[in-house]
Amino acid sequence: MIVVTxxxxxxxxxxxxxxxxxxxxxxxxxxxPGCIFHAVQIDCENPLRLVFIEQWADRAALQxxxxxxxxxxxxRALQPLAxxxxxxxxxxxxxxEKL
Amino acid sequence: MIVVTxxxxxxxxxxxxxxxxxxxxxxxxxxxPGCIFHAVQIDCENPLRLVFIEQWADRAALQxxxxxxxxxxxxRALQPLAxxxxxxxxxxxxxxEKL
Numbered sequence: 729m730i731v732v733t734x735x736x737x738x739x740x741x742x743x744x745x746x747x748x749x750x751x752x753x754x755x756x757x758x759x760x761p762g763c764i765f766h767a768v769q770i771d772c773e774n775p776l777r778l779v780f781i782e783q784w785a786d787r788a789a790l791q792x793x794x795x796x797x798x799x800x801x802x803x804r805a806l807q808p809l810a811x812x813x814x815x816x817x818x819x820x821x822x823x824x825e826k827l
Numbered sequence: 828m829i830v831v832t833x834x835x836x837x838x839x840x841x842x843x844x845x846x847x848x849x850x851x852x853x854x855x856x857x858x859x860p861g862c863i864f865h866a867v868q869i870d871c872e873n874p875l876r877l878v879f880i881e882q883w884a885d886r887a888a889l890q891x892x893x894x895x896x897x898x899x900x901x902x903r904a905l906q907p908l909a910x911x912x913x914x915x916x917x918x919x920x921x922x923x924e925k926l
Contacts, residue, residue, distance in 0.1 A: 729918075730923075731830065731918065731920060733880065747871060750871070751871055751872070754871075754872075767870065767871075767872070767878075768871045769868030769869055769870050769871055769878050770868055770869045770871060771866065771868050772846060772849070772850055772853075772866075772867045772868055772869060772877070773850070773853075773866070778871070779866075779868050779880070781832065781878070781880060815925075815926075816924075816925070816926040817922060817924070817925050817926070818922070818923040818924040818925075818926070819828075819830065819918075819920040819921060819922050819923060820920065820921045820923055821830060821918040821919065821920040821921075822918060822919045822920075823916060823917070823918050824829075824917040824918060824919055825915075825916070825917040826914075826915070826916050826917075827914075827915040827916070827917070
């Protein structure tokens with residue numbers, strides 16, 4: 729499984745738009761093949777920072793996700809709205825336990 | 828590396844207390860040996876749901892974390908405040924990329 733964590737920091741005047749775009753991206757991504765989990769949260773220590781947690785069946789599913797035109801458009805649309813560079817980290821992960 | 832994701836859903840009357848306890852837990856945990864990353868966020872789709880993302884150097888570091896009295900007290904203190912059972916998932920993870 730591939731776990732993706734990512735974040736984007738908004739400005740006060742762009743937060744609502746980024747949140748809307750992010751939720752649309754999450755809902756769209758959940759329908760894509762190989763998408764196990766996809767969600768966005770607000771950082772408790774920085775209310776302008778949105779954090780993504782995603783799980784994909786494998787690298788191919790994630791690559792396909794990146795290639796979806798709407799995914800590319802989402803990333804493009806974020807650029808003028810972001811107060812800081814977006815971050816993205818990919819992990820090869822195996823679930824050990826669910827407590 | 829061990830990645831931990833967890834969540835707790837508050838009631839309207841307990842959210843602020845859970846958020847305070849959670850941030851105290853995050854700040855305390857970051858000082859523990861083997862803690863690579865520890866943070867708490869608010870679910871964009873459920874403003875009463877708090878989501879934890881943690882990274883620990885290895886299973887031993889995580890086990891030590893669970894055994895810290897303050898960690899146990901945190902988990903105990905959450906019980907009467909939670910609107911739903913807490914969730915916790917452990918992953919064995921290797922970082923592939925940082926984009």
